[in-house]
Amino acid sequence: MEGLAISREIQRSAPIWFHQKSTATRTLFTRGQHHKKTVKCLKETHKIVSVSDAEVLARLLQTSRHQSAWNCRCAACTGTRHTHPQCEDPNACFRRAKLMVDSLLPKWNPMLPQPEDWEAGFNVDAPQDPEAKVFNPKVTTYGTLADTFRIFTERIDGGDVAPDNKPDSEPDEEEIIAHTDGSANNNGRDEVTAGSGVFFGQGDIRNIAVRVPVELNPSNQVAEILAIKQACETCPIDIPLTIISDSRYSIDGLTRICRVGRTKASQPYPMASQYRPPWVKYESARRKLR
Ligand SMILES: [Zn+2]
Ligand SMILES: [Zn+2]
Numbered sequence: 001m002e003g004l005a006i007s008r009e010i011q012r013s014a015p016i017w018f019h020q021k022s023t024a025t026r027t028l029f030t031r032g033q034h035h036k037k038t039v040k041c042l043k044e045t046h047k048i049v050s051v052s053d054a055e056v057l058a059r060l061l062q063t064s065r066h067q068s069a070w071n072c073r074c075a076a077c078t079g080t081r082h083t084h085p086q087c088e089d090p091n092a093c094f095r096r097a098k099l100m101v102d103s104l105l106p107k108w109n110p111m112l113p114q115p116e117d118w119e120a121g122f123n124v125d126a127p128q129d130p131e132a133k134v135f136n137p138k139v140t141t142y143g144t145l146a147d148t149f150r151i152f153t154e155r156i157d158g159g160d161v162a163p164d165n166k167p168d169s170e171p172d173e174e175e176i177i178a179h180t181d182g183s184a185n186n187n188g189r190d191e192v193t194a195g196s197g198v199f200f201g202q203g204d205i206r207n208i209a210v211r212v213p214v215e216l217n218p219s220n221q222v223a224e225i226l227a228i229k230q231a232c233e234t235c236p237i238d239i240p241l242t243i244i245s246d247s248r249y250s251i252d253g254l255t256r257i258c259r260v261g262r263t264k265a266s267q268p269y270p271m272a273s274q275y276r277p278p279w280v281k282y283e284s285a286r287r288k289l290r
Contacts, residue, residue, distance in 0.1 A: 001148040003107075003141035005162035011110040012052035013145050016100050017043075019051070024103035028096075038089070038096045045086045046093060055110055057097035060090075068095070105160040115162050116140045126240065133255040139163055167238030175240045176200070178231040182212070182223025182247070194218035196227035198234065206234050225250045 001020055014020075017029050030039060042048045046057060060066070063076035070089040080090040087093060106112050115138070122137045139162065141148055177200070184194035194212035201207075208230050212218040216226065224247035235241050245251060 001145070002150045002153075002156075002158045003148050004139040004158060005115040005141065006107055006148060007116050007140050007142045008110040008114060010141065010143065010145050010148060011104075011108050011114075012050060012055065014051050014108070015049060016051045016054045017049075019100070019104060019108070021105045021108040022100070022103045023105065024099070028099060028103060038092045041087050041089075041093050042096060045084045046097075048097065051101065051104070051108075051110060054097040054100050057094050058101050058111065061094045061098055067091075107158075107160060107162045114140070115165055116142075118166050132242070133251055135255055137165070139165055165237060173236075173239050175242065176235050177242045177244065178235065179244045180224070180227035180231050180247075181245070182220060182225070182227045184212075184218060184220040184223055187220050192218050194220065194223040196223045196230060198227055198231045208234065221247070221249045225253065228254070 001014075018026065022028070030036070042054075042057075046053070048054050048057065060076040060080070063074045066072055066074040066076060068091055070091055072091050076094070077090040080087055080093075084090075101109060101111055107114075119138045119140060123134055126134050179199040180197070181199075182194060182196045184192055186192045187194075196208075196210050196212060198206070198208040208227075210226070210230060212223050212226055216222050224245065228243055228245060228247075228250055231243055232241070
């Protein structure tokens, strides 16, 4: 299971027991404080199966006037004793459920902030320009748990935490326009050399020229896409960015073919998953870089 970020719906649907993304040892899921009693109660009385089930119990700890005691008289504990008479210690069950959810990697914990909390608003106000293609900047994998399964991959570690693509509340520029280009000498041969350029304007200190490093397998296409990557990384994440590129490969790769979170094996554009600016608009070049 992997993805840059995971939707809460998927996070909640995963089985909690021996969760693949739990950092806890197996004891958390096997041993209770009182001879396995708590774990047994969670399974048999509360019928906890999924992360969602555990989360519901964990949230009961926030009930007002709840006390960390077996005989707590708060509304949640009283209610639980009523609906689940076999539960001898609601507090212990809630706490264990919370520990289980807390043990999940941040990317898999539905009780923590996730990119889906803010990315729904991304690009909704991008201007409707028929000549431009709008980049989908969402990093979250939506769908079902099955959509997070990655097979035949090179086991690239997607990290414990979802990328921080949260925009600042107030962008200080209206829009940025960047022209990108890449080129290669001896394209397709062993002695290939390639370079990427980003042009913001005459004399603009942000203008970039870089040589494509050997480890990226230099080619015309790689140079084009590296230029776009450089442009994205140079610009603040929360300002609408228009990238003007003449690379059909890059434009289609990023706006049509690229599915965020796909791994290398199913991804003909290996670097594409690294782009995640909130508003990026690509359009065909009508001007050449000088
Ligand atoms: Zn209570
Ligand atoms: Zn219980």
